[in-house]
Amino acid sequence: MTDTGKNTLLFVGLFALIIGSGFLQGWNNALFILNMGLISAIMSLGVNLQWGFAGLFNVGVMGFVALGGLAAVLVGMPATPGAFSQGGPGVLMSLALGAATIAAAVWTYGRMAPGRMRTIVIAAILIVGFFVFRGLLDPNVARIEGVNPALTGYLGGLNPGTDATYRDNGWIMLFAWPVGGLFAAGAAWLIGKAALGLRSDYLAIATLGIAEIIISVLKNEDWLSRGVKNVIGLPRPVPYETDLQDSPAFVERAASLGLDSVEASTLWVKILYALLFASVLLIIFWMSQRALNSPWGRMLRAIRDNEVAAEAMGKDVTKRHLQVFIIGSAICGIAGAMMTTLDSQLTPGTYQPLRFTFLIWVMVIVGGSGNNLGAILGGFLIWFLWVQVEPMGLFLMDIITAGMAEDSALKAHLIESAAQMRLMTMGLIMILVLRFSPRGLIPEK
Amino acid sequence: MDFLNAIVALANYVLIPGIAYGSQLAIGALGVTLVYGILRFSNFAHGDTMAFGTMVVILITWSMQSMGLNLGPLPTALLALPFGILGCILLVLLTDRMVYKFYREQKAKPVILVIVSMGVMFVMNGVVRFIIGPDDQAFRDGERFLISARDFKAMTGLAEGLGIRTTQALTVVTAVIVVALLFWFLNKTRAGKSMRAYSDNEDLALLSGIDPERVVMITWIIVAALATIAGILYGLDKSFKPFTYFQLLLPIFASAVVGGIGNPLGAIAGGFVIAFSEVIITYAWKKVLGYLMPEGLEPSGLVQLMSTDYKFAVSFVILLIVLLFKPTGLFKGQSTT
Numbered sequence: 001m002t003d004t005g006k007n008t009l010l011f012v013g014l015f016a017l018i019i020g021s022g023f024l025q026g027w028n029n030a031l032f033i034l035n036m037g038l039i040s041a042i043m044s045l046g047v048n049l050q051w052g053f054a055g056l057f058n059v060g061v062m063g064f065v066a067l068g069g070l071a072a073v074l075v076g077m078p079a080t081p082g083a084f085s086q087g088g089p090g091v092l093m094s095l096a097l098g099a100a101t102i103a104a105a106v107w108t109y110g111r112m113a114p115g116r117m118r119t120i121v122i123a124a125i126l127i128v129g130f131f132v133f134r135g136l137l138d139p140n141v142a143r144i145e146g147v148n149p150a151l152t153g154y155l156g157g158l159n160p161g162t163d164a165t166y167r168d169n170g171w172i173m174l175f176a177w178p179v180g181g182l183f184a185a186g187a188a189w190l191i192g193k194a195a196l197g198l199r200s201d202y203l204a205i206a207t208l209g210i211a212e213i214i215i216s217v218l219k220n221e222d223w224l225s226r227g228v229k230n231v232i233g234l235p236r237p238v239p240y241e242t243d244l245q246d247s248p249a250f251v252e253r254a255a256s257l258g259l260d261s262v263e264a265s266t267l268w269v270k271i272l273y274a275l276l277f278a279s280v281l282l283i284i285f286w287m288s289q290r291a292l293n294s295p296w297g298r299m300l301r302a303i304r305d306n307e308v309a310a311e312a313m314g315k316d317v318t319k320r321h322l323q324v325f326i327i328g329s330a331i332c333g334i335a336g337a338m339m340t341t342l343d344s345q346l347t348p349g350t351y352q353p354l355r356f357t358f359l360i361w362v363m364v365i366v367g368g369s370g371n372n373l374g375a376i377l378g379g380f381l382i383w384f385l386w387v388q389v390e391p392m393g394l395f396l397m398d399i400i401t402a403g404m405a406e407d408s409a410l411k412a413h414l415i416e417s418a419a420q421m422r423l424m425t426m427g428l429i430m431i432l433v434l435r436f437s438p439r440g441l442i443p444e445k
Numbered sequence: 446m447d448f449l450n451a452i453v454a455l456a457n458y459v460l461i462p463g464i465a466y467g468s469q470l471a472i473g474a475l476g477v478t479l480v481y482g483i484l485r486f487s488n489f490a491h492g493d494t495m496a497f498g499t500m501v502v503i504l505i506t507w508s509m510q511s512m513g514l515n516l517g518p519l520p521t522a523l524l525a526l527p528f529g530i531l532g533c534i535l536l537v538l539l540t541d542r543m544v545y546k547f548y549r550e551q552k553a554k555p556v557i558l559v560i561v562s563m564g565v566m567f568v569m570n571g572v573v574r575f576i577i578g579p580d581d582q583a584f585r586d587g588e589r590f591l592i593s594a595r596d597f598k599a600m601t602g603l604a605e606g607l608g609i610r611t612t613q614a615l616t617v618v619t620a621v622i623v624v625a626l627l628f629w630f631l632n633k634t635r636a637g638k639s640m641r642a643y644s645d646n647e648d649l650a651l652l653s654g655i656d657p658e659r660v661v662m663i664t665w666i667i668v669a670a671l672a673t674i675a676g677i678l679y680g681l682d683k684s685f686k687p688f689t690y691f692q693l694l695l696p697i698f699a700s701a702v703v704g705g706i707g708n709p710l711g712a713i714a715g716g717f718v719i720a721f722s723e724v725i726i727t728y729a730w731k732k733v734l735g736y737l738m739p740e741g742l743e744p745s746g747l748v749q750l751m752s753t754d755y756k757f758a759v760s761f762v763i764l765l766i767v768l769l770f771k772p773t774g775l776f777k778g779q780s781t782t
Binding site: 430 | 481486487544547555556557559560561563564565566567568569570571572574575576578579691695698699702706750752754755757758760761762764765768769772
């Protein structure tokens with residue numbers, strides 16, 4: 001069979017699975033899988049760009065996804081009345097001061113001759129800078145967080161509406177997506193500058209750590225993201241279900257299709273999301289394909305396959321690495337903003353590396369690293385399994401334990417633990433694919 | 446008197462917790478460093494290996510408790526420890542045989558092994574959650590305090606109390622024994638020497654007739670023992686929860702890298718550097734400074750450099766700084782490519 005034929009078959013099979021779950025578990029569920037699958041596919045395209053094209057081992061995906069989520073809040077929510085005037089300028093100034101301290105330290109590092117003197121001067125700059133920064137930041141933060149802490153207690157975002165009207169400006173969320181990409185790109189630039197010179201294991205550990213730092217900032221800097229108090233009720237770029245149910249035209253159209261208006265509205269909202277997400281996916285896929293087949297993409301793969309030879313040919317390895325690291329991370333940031341839009345809330349406590357970093361890696365590995373179609377397939381397939389393994393595990397456990405006595409402790413334990421099958425299955429899939437089909441389902445050409 | 450009080454407060458809130466946590470990290474980091482030195486990859490599954498060993502210990506501790514077996518003032522878990530180590534050894538040898546061996550024979554790139562270890566991490570994490578569940582498990586028993594703050598105050602007449610938990614004392618004693626045994630093994634025994642030789646120069650070691658599979662097996666056995674010990678010391682001192690152990694991966698890696706990955710001595714130093722930085726940066730210094738500063742100059746705020754929630758972030762900032770300025774760590778680690 002030709003490659004195209006095989007790939008088509010794989011995708012057809014995948015969508016048959018999703019449609020099958022629609023028949024068995026309801027269309028709302030199937031559309032949920034589809035939507036999150038679209039977002040996962042975008043994330044795995046981003047990771048594929050870094051790993052598949054350039055061989056960069058980024059284990060900080062979670063951090064970039066979370067930054068995208070932050071962008072959704074900072075763009076989509078209305079400004080908290082009075083919060084900015086309470087402490088906004090102070091916070092901005094202290095952040096600028098913090099950045100200036102670091103810049104000064106870096107500048108001094110470059111200017112002074114190595115030695116004990118340099119160490120002392122740099123340490124002095126950093127320590128003094130830190131205390132001045134904290135001294136300026138803390139009171140301002142306290143004032144911002146003091147503004148109606150039960151409901152807001154943070155600066156809010158750029159949405160021009162007020163508390164009552166901001167939901168009418170749902171279109172603004174579409175702008176949050178590229179902003180999420182920009183946030184992630186900025187972080188990636190900083191990280192790349194610092195960590196890309198390191199060998200692969202160290203880069204992995206460094207990115208793992210940075211993702212953790214980003215999450216702890218989101219959890220603790222309440223003035224910025226409300227921390228673990230969560231931001232809920234983000235506006236959305238699609239209509240609200242209740243509005244649809246109130247619209248006579250919609251109810252009529254639903255009735256003509258033989259659907260109940262409540263169900264029709266939830267489905268319609270999800271379909272609109274799916275269309276939006278699919279168009280983003282298509283754009284990013286098209287761009288990735290263009291990149292893959294361009295001289296730039298060939299150069300990246302040449303660098304990946306033999307860094308020394310590429311360098312000898314005059315390719316600027318560090319610069320290319322930084323470029324692709326930024327672009328890949330930006331894609332993850334866009335996907336993160338989209339996901340927060342879909343959830344319509346930012347809950348920093350839910351970002352866990354197993355779900356937002358390592359699962360994306362399973363997607364890329366299983367789909368086929370180095371191949372954009374593979375990354376998309378992997379994104380959908382692994383997300384589908386992630387959702388379905390739990391009910392399947394429960395089903396399996398029910399069968400296994402069918403013969404046991406009703407009050408058996410083992411039976412209770414097995415059924416209760418079925419929910420934990422997920423991680424095991426994902427790990428097994430990953431190990432098996434790496435062992436028997438290391439190039440993935442759709443291998444690199 | 447104030448000066449003594451300051452020292453006691455410092456010992457109670459910074460030194461003792463720092464030493465205990467540092468020892469736990471050090472033993473964990475030793476495992477990571479050994480895998481790196483011999484098998485040449487960063488083992489992402491180490492946190493979950495610790496969780497598995499600890500889980501076996503907990504299960505056996507529970508059954509011992511139900512049989513009425515105990516160690517008096519010491520935690521019963523110590524009695525169950527050998528079984529836990531055994532279980533963990535079986536697990537890692539099985540993983541090595543079924544997963545890692547293939548890639549070793551293929552001479553796969555280290556980064557592939559790291560990704561494989563991510564898969565192993567998922568499986569081990571799943572197994573532990575499947576068997577014992579995702580929640581907190583209590584398994585500590587025995588005497589709670591070696592010296593309680595109240596007794597200490599009565600003994601010395603100081604205003605500030607000093608409490609030493611049994612688990613803290615136990616951690617330090619165990620750590621000293623484990624490290625002494627490990628270094629004796631590495632430096633004095635034939636097997637240990639062949640491990641070091643293999644780690645320093647694989648080709649030369651093969652040439653001199655060292656059996657690589659034997660070296661790998663011994664390494665995994667030691668790593669399993671270290672992981673289980675680190676796991677139960679942490680579990681006794683704080684608490685056991687599968688997710689926490691997965692998170693421990695981060696400070697443990699930081700310790701290994703800061704010390705110089707592949708260097709056992711570095712792992713120990715790194716463990717203490719990370720532990721003390723975490724404690725010092727997140728401790729509210731108000732009390733200690735209050736004793737030390739002259740009257741009227743006591744600090745009004747908490748004098749806390751960072752909120753305790755940033756504990757994990759601290760280890761990473763240190764990690765990054767070390768990576769930037771001394772990529773091979775404080776002690777010279779391995780620089781394989």
